[in-house]
Amino acid sequence: MPSEDAAPQLDVDQILADPGVRIIVCCGAGGVGKTTTAAALALRAAEQHGRRTVVLTIDPARRLAQSLGLTELDNTPRQVKGIDVEASGGELHAMMLDMKRTFDDVVLQHTDPAKAAEIFANPFYQAMSSTFAGTQEYMAMEKLGQLHARGEWDLIVVDTPPSRSALDFLDAPARLSRFLDGRMLRLLLAPARSGGRSMFSLVTASFGMFSKVVQKVLGAQLLTDLSGFVAALDSMFGGFRQRAEQTYRILQARETAFVLVAAPEPDAVREAAYFAGRLREEKMPLAGLVLNRVHRPAAPELDAEQSRAAAERLTELGGHEATADVLRAHAALARQAVREQQVAARFTEAFPAVPAVSVTAQPADVHDVDGLRTIGAAISRP
Numbered sequence: 341m342p343s344e345d346a347a348p349q350l351d352v353d354q355i356l357a358d359p360g361v362r363i364i365v366c367c368g369a370g371g372v373g374k375t376t377t378a379a380a381l382a383l384r385a386a387e388q389h390g391r392r393t394v395v396l397t398i399d400p401a402r403r404l405a406q407s408l409g410l411t412e413l414d415n416t417p418r419q420v421k422g423i424d425v426e427a428s429g430g431e432l433h434a435m436m437l438d439m440k441r442t443f444d445d446v447v448l449q450h451t452d453p454a455k456a457a458e459i460f461a462n463p464f465y466q467a468m469s470s471t472f473a474g475t476q477e478y479m480a481m482e483k484l485g486q487l488h489a490r491g492e493w494d495l496i497v498v499d500t501p502p503s504r505s506a507l508d509f510l511d512a513p514a515r516l517s518r519f520l521d522g523r524m525l526r527l528l529l530a531p532a533r534s535g536g537r538s539m540f541s542l543v544t545a546s547f548g549m550f551s552k553v554v555q556k557v558l559g560a561q562l563l564t565d566l567s568g569f570v571a572a573l574d575s576m577f578g579g580f581r582q583r584a585e586q587t588y589r590i591l592q593a594r595e596t597a598f599v600l601v602a603a604p605e606p607d608a609v610r611e612a613a614y615f616a617g618r619l620r621e622e623k624m625p626l627a628g629l630v631l632n633r634v635h636r637p638a639a640p641e642l643d644a645e646q647s648r649a650a651a652e653r654l655t656e657l658g659g660h661e662a663t664a665d666v667l668r669a670h671a672a673l674a675r676q677a678v679r680e681q682q683v684a685a686r687f688t689e690a691f692p693a694v695p696a697v698s699v700t701a702q703p704a705d706v707h708d709v710d711g712l713r714t715i716g717a718a719i720s721r722p
């Protein structure tokens with residue numbers, strides 16, 4: 341029978357206790373438990389290993405955010421109160437990523453206040469900073485870079501955005517660069533570089549027919565806004581790219597550990613395998629796989645077939661319906677557990693050296709500190 345046991349066991353406590361590990365990035369497909377895992381690991385690092393830890397969460401569920409004391413997006417870490425750190429001396433701080441504020445901060449750092457104000461007022465900037473695909477991923481990296489640069493933390497645990505694909509997180513900086521570097525934008529920008537006259541007249545003059553058409557379609561104001569936006573961003577572009585490259589290097593460093601989260605379902609495991617392959621290509625350190633929400637029958641020694649047969653026998657005998665029902669439920673759970681192991685085995689076959697650990701599905705959602713502690717313990721002592 342294929343089994344996830346074939347993979348080496350992921351020792352999360354060893355990672356959390358290692359002072360050389362300064363960054364943990366939790367990634368995986370949408371909805372698999374990235375935010376939960378990130379918060380659980382951070383809590384455990386503080387409570388069990390005495391580390392001064394910050395967790396950067398992204399779009400946490402409201403109840404989870406509340407139980408971490410996060411009532412608003414304020415883009416700075418807040419210390420989580422009421423956790424058990426007396427013995428360990430650790431600390432847990434938590435924050436929710438405010439994508440727009442992070443973008444604004446980047447702009448402010450790269451330009452003077454007057455120019456920044458102009459950029460903030462630009463409708464293209466407003467749209468891009470709050471909705472552009474990839475902005476959230478990019479800003480998560482930016483924020484990680486900022487937290488890291490301050491050097492205040494023993495350990496930074498990063499959650500990644502609820503993207504469809506886990507790879508979006510790694511691709512975002514390149515995609516944003518491509519956008520900012522895009523040909524159409526370069527073209528629009530070219531006249532502005534030749535200096536002197538107003539941007540708009542230069543753009544119109546050099547584009548001739550094309551720009552007249554664009555003007556008709558977009559309207560003159562919009563074209564002005566777009567050129568202004570592009571020119572402004574262009575002046576900061578080197579800064580953007582440099583920072584993204586810096587963060588990329590941090591992600592490749594030995595102080596970083598990627599923790600891949602997957603549900604024991606074909607899509608999520610496939611996604612995890614793509615991501616693991618990509619990390620290998622990028623030489624980014626993958627610590628292991630957390631297989632989250634697995635089902636484990638209470639009596640694993642009783643297999644599905646035996647259990648089903650016993651239920652049928654009891655039904656034939658009559659008078660033992662309740663016991664027969666329990667046996668049938670057990671049989672269904674045992675079958676599901678086998679299916680999940682088979683799905684997980686696909687990852688292990690492709691990446692036999694990557695350590696893995698399974699976390700049992702809890703009876704209810706995880707939305708408070710106790711729940712996170714339970715998950716943290718389950719990740720560490722499967």
Ligand SMILES: Nc1ncnc2c1ncn2[C@@H]1O[C@H](COP(=O)(O)OP(=O)(O)OP(=O)(O)O)[C@@H](O)[C@H]1O
Nearest residue numbers: 370371372373374375376502633700701702705706
């Ligand atoms: N082991 C578990 N047992 C029971 N419920 C769990 C478990 N892990 C996570 N959950 C629940 O599953 C839901 C999704 O988890 P979570 O928000 O951590 O996923 P995510 O990967 O961050 O999702 P998204 O991609 O949307 O950001 C939450 O309601 C969480 O409480």
Ligand SMILES: [Mg+2]
Nearest residue numbers: 374375398502
């Ligand atoms: Mg999440």
